[in-house]
Amino acid sequence: MQESRVEAFRKLVRRWLADHYPPELRDGPEQPPVWGGSRQRYPNPAARRWLEAMAEQGWTVPTWPVEYGGAGLSHTEAMAIRDELRVADMRPPLVMQNQSITMLGPILLEYGSEEQRRRFLPQIARGEVRWCQGYSEPEAGSDLANIQTRGIRKGDVYVTTGHKIWSSYAHLSDWMFALVRTEPEASKHGGISFLLIDLNDPGITVEPITLLSGESDFCEVFLDEVHVPVDQLVGEPGQGWAIAKRLLEHERAMLGSAGGALAGGGTRRKSLPDQAADLVGLTAGRLRDPIARYRLARHLADVTALKSLTRLASDEQRRDAHLASLLKLVSTEIHMDRQDLLADMAGLLSAARSGDAFGEEDLQRARDWLRSRANSIEGGTSEIQLNLIAKHGLGLYGDFA
Amino acid sequence: MTANNLALDEEELVLRDTVRAFLRDHAPVGTVRRLRDKPTGFDPKLWATMTELGWTTLPYSLEVGGMAAGATALGIVASELGRTLTMTPLLSQVMAITTLERLPTEHAQQLAAAAIAGDSMPVLVDNRCPLPGHTSPPSLTFERSCRGRLSGRQSLVLDGDVATHLLVVADNPDQVPCLMVVDPGAHGIDRRLGCLADGRRVASIEFDVDVAPDDVLATGDEALAASELGAIKTTAVAAAEMVGAASAALDLTVAHLKTREQFGVTLASFQALQHRAARMLGALELAYAASRACLRALDVGTDDGDLLVSVAMVEAKEALSLIAAEGVQMHGGLGMTDEADIGLYLKRARVARSLLGDLNYHCDRIATYNGV
Numbered sequence: 155m156q157e158s159r160v161e162a163f164r165k166l167v168r169r170w171l172a173d174h175y176p177p178e179l180r181d182g183p184e185q186p187p188v189w190g191g192s193r194q195r196y197p198n199p200a201a202r203r204w205l206e207a208m209a210e211q212g213w214t215v216p217t218w219p220v221e222y223g224g225a226g227l228s229h230t231e232a233m234a235i236r237d238e239l240r241v242a243d244m245r246p247p248l249v250m251q252n253q254s255i256t257m258l259g260p261i262l263l264e265y266g267s268e269e270q271r272r273r274f275l276p277q278i279a280r281g282e283v284r285w286c287q288g289y290s291e292p293e294a295g296s297d298l299a300n301i302q303t304r305g306i307r308k309g310d311v312y313v314t315t316g317h318k319i320w321s322s323y324a325h326l327s328d329w330m331f332a333l334v335r336t337e338p339e340a341s342k343h344g345g346i347s348f349l350l351i352d353l354n355d356p357g358i359t360v361e362p363i364t365l366l367s368g369e370s371d372f373c374e375v376f377l378d379e380v381h382v383p384v385d386q387l388v389g390e391p392g393q394g395w396a397i398a399k400r401l402l403e404h405e406r407a408m409l410g411s412a413g414g415a416l417a418g419g420g421t422r423r424k425s426l427p428d429q430a431a432d433l434v435g436l437t438a439g440r441l442r443d444p445i446a447r448y449r450l451a452r453h454l455a456d457v458t459a460l461k462s463l464t465r466l467a468s469d470e471q472r473r474d475a476h477l478a479s480l481l482k483l484v485s486t487e488i489h490m491d492r493q494d495l496l497a498d499m500a501g502l503l504s505a506a507r508s509g510d511a512f513g514e515e516d517l518q519r520a521r522d523w524l525r526s527r528a529n530s531i532e533g534g535t536s537e538i539q540l541n542l543i544a545k546h547g548l549g550l551y552g553d554f555a
Numbered sequence: 556m557t558a559n560n561l562a563l564d565e566e567e568l569v570l571r572d573t574v575r576a577f578l579r580d581h582a583p584v585g586t587v588r589r590l591r592d593k594p595t596g597f598d599p600k601l602w603a604t605m606t607e608l609g610w611t612t613l614p615y616s617l618e619v620g621g622m623a624a625g626a627t628a629l630g631i632v633a634s635e636l637g638r639t640l641t642m643t644p645l646l647s648q649v650m651a652i653t654t655l656e657r658l659p660t661e662h663a664q665q666l667a668a669a670a671i672a673g674d675s676m677p678v679l680v681d682n683r684c685p686l687p688g689h690t691s692p693p694s695l696t697f698e699r700s701c702r703g704r705l706s707g708r709q710s711l712v713l714d715g716d717v718a719t720h721l722l723v724v725a726d727n728p729d730q731v732p733c734l735m736v737v738d739p740g741a742h743g744i745d746r747r748l749g750c751l752a753d754g755r756r757v758a759s760i761e762f763d764v765d766v767a768p769d770d771v772l773a774t775g776d777e778a779l780a781a782s783e784l785g786a787i788k789t790t791a792v793a794a795a796e797m798v799g800a801a802s803a804a805l806d807l808t809v810a811h812l813k814t815r816e817q818f819g820v821t822l823a824s825f826q827a828l829q830h831r832a833a834r835m836l837g838a839l840e841l842a843y844a845a846s847r848a849c850l851r852a853l854d855v856g857t858d859d860g861d862l863l864v865s866v867a868m869v870e871a872k873e874a875l876s877l878i879a880a881e882g883v884q885m886h887g888g889l890g891m892t893d894e895a896d897i898g899l900y901l902k903r904a905r906v907a908r909s910l911l912g913d914l915n916y917h918c919d920r921i922a923t924y925n926g927v
Contacts, residue, residue, distance in 0.1 A: 455921055469562040544830065544832055
């Protein structure tokens with residue numbers, strides 16, 4: 155795309171955003187990020203108005219076709235919108251890195267029927283429905299194809315029974331896309347189908363899982379003879395594994411780019427150098443502990459390099475299969491390294507569990523460190539990513555993998 | 556160059572492919588075994604050809620006979636030289652000529668033009684290794700205010716053996732840095748030559764010479780700014796060269812894993828080796844991106860160039876060290892020999908690790924840049 159066209163579009167976006175961004179979002183009541191769905195709360199009502207305004211522009215999902223709630227824009231134009239939001243310090247109307255938009259959306263566009271697209275996509279675009287993922291099971295983690303949840307065809311429904319685990323935020327979601335074994339005669343990989351399941355249906359129980367940090371981001375989902383209409387099958391019966399793999403590529407890309415932001419510390423807190431200065435202290439403008447200083451600098455080099463790699467991949471429009479895995483692997487490890495650095499600098503104070511001896515920041519740091527241990531496990535373990543990088547990036551694979 | 560886009564444009568890709576093909580034919584890996592015991596550590600005919608082709612003159616202004624092509628283009632050439640471990644005086648020349656080009660006097664401009672034309676080989680001698688912020692005491696001092704006697708020593712000056720002119724930065728008694736040009740053949744200059752592990756040449760130089768006022772090219776901030784620019788450009792180019800070497804070393808190692816068989820299968824079948832190779836690729840990708848970002852920043856003139864140069868050095872040194880060491884290991888017995896090319900990359904990695912500021916040095920700069 156010619157540079158002048160992008161520039162013209164960017165100016166247009168900037169003007170529109172300036173005209174329509176509600177000032178109450180900056181100085182009104184605190185609003186947690188908006189994930190959408192029926193359980194979404196808006197302590198700041200301006201957030202809901204903002205979502206509606208952006209959805210009407212088609213800018214919550216800019217690259218989707220207009221008839222499904224998008225604006226039919228190019229990737230470059232979508233990036234321009236994202237950049238302009240960031241530069242103007244405006245919050246995105248919807249959390250962009252979420253299952254519905256970055257994972258299910260592209261799948262429905264690629265594999266869904268026209269009827270499914272019209273039924274489900276606009277609701278995602280407007281933030282009315284929140285989706286979660288029903289993939290892993292107790293016996294099927296890294297070996298995902300080993301799923302046992304069964305869907306038996308009876309008339310125009312699949313009677314579905316099984317047990318899903320690690321469904322992110324299922325307790326806050328409305329629908330779940332799930333891998334279900336519908337073709338018992340077929341092979342391990344060939345018998346899996348991709349079903350869309352309404353979490354309000356009878357027979358479904360959702361239970362949050364408590365993590366090391368005390369938080370509950372993941373859930374178990376129990377399905378007991380749930381009737382899933384056949385028109386909620388995406389693609390062909392037995393096509394589920396191919397669709398699942400495609401979706402996981404999107405997930406990796408999402409976690410990789412989210413991790414890039416995460417690796418840089420996100421927007422929540424003080425910068426890492428500032429935190430280091432607070433925790434370790436400065437003498438003549440330098441961190442008092444030379445080893446902490448070195449480790450911090452070494453970490454910042456990796457953070458900067460990762461940003462450059464993300465940018466380079468985008469500028470080169472890279473689509474190579476191993477890149478998403480690499481970005482996921484590297485960004486999660488950088489983030490865990492950041493947590494290790496902070497832990498060592500804060501010392502015992504950040505090994506807190508509870509009590510007045512600790513400040514709120516200490517407790518949060520402690521939770522963050524524990525929670526970060528999951529980064530190298532969720533979204534595909536680092537070991538799986540290394541397998542994929544070796545296979546797709548270097549052509550190394552074989553009998554002993 | 557497409558402003559601020561990290562992707563290589565059409566022209567840059569053509570340059571890369573052309574240089575790659577040229578070096579494959581004229582200076583493949585292994586050439587260093589032929590050159591390392593020769594009196595001159597590089598092939599002057601190859602260097603002259605590269606000069607004719609314009610590859611050594613890319614970043615300099617048209618006024619002094621350069622091609623005004625910027626740091627990225629030079630980085631592309633350097634990267635290809637790194638892939639084949641080709642020996643050239645590129646780094647010392649970038650350092651010296653960039654410095655000279657930055658000085659307004661006719662004398663300096665003439666020296667720059669002569670070097671660009673390939674008629675001379677100036678080498679910068681500066682104890683602030685290579686970028687400002689280094690805290691060790693000056694090893695060169697200048698006796699009187701910009702005229703008089705230069706005395707001191709500087710060890711391990713890259714290409715100090717073939718220098719036709721020495722551009723020396725030394726402090727006068729008022730602690731004002733002066734940049735002067737000195738004839739290396741003059742009485743009172745003693746050079747001890749050395750050959751580094753990768754075949755590159757250095758000279759430790761002792762100075763005890765008179766310096767005429769006309770030979771002082773610049774003083775104070777002007778001298779510092781010029782040599783600083785030279786150092787930053789050279790460091791960026793060196794990082795690109797390291798990334799090229801790392802890339803080729805990884806290719807070599809992966810090829811070995813795919814062909815070498817033990818226990819009835821290729822080494823590529825073993826997951827432990829797959830994972831280690833994947834980590835090598837990860838390190839390379841980060842280093843490559845960091846190098847490209849720093850070169851583009853220097854071309855575009857953003858003010859994070861200083862930071863990005865040190866980030867590129869850290870990532871490039873770590874990637875090359877990791878890949879070369881793992882590469883040797885994965886070659887097994889073969890990796891221990893002089894015959895196998897992977898060992899040549901290890902030697903380059905050893906030198907690269909300590910060249911133009913080690914990891915501590917660049918991490919120090921990164922921390923300072925970040926206000927801690």
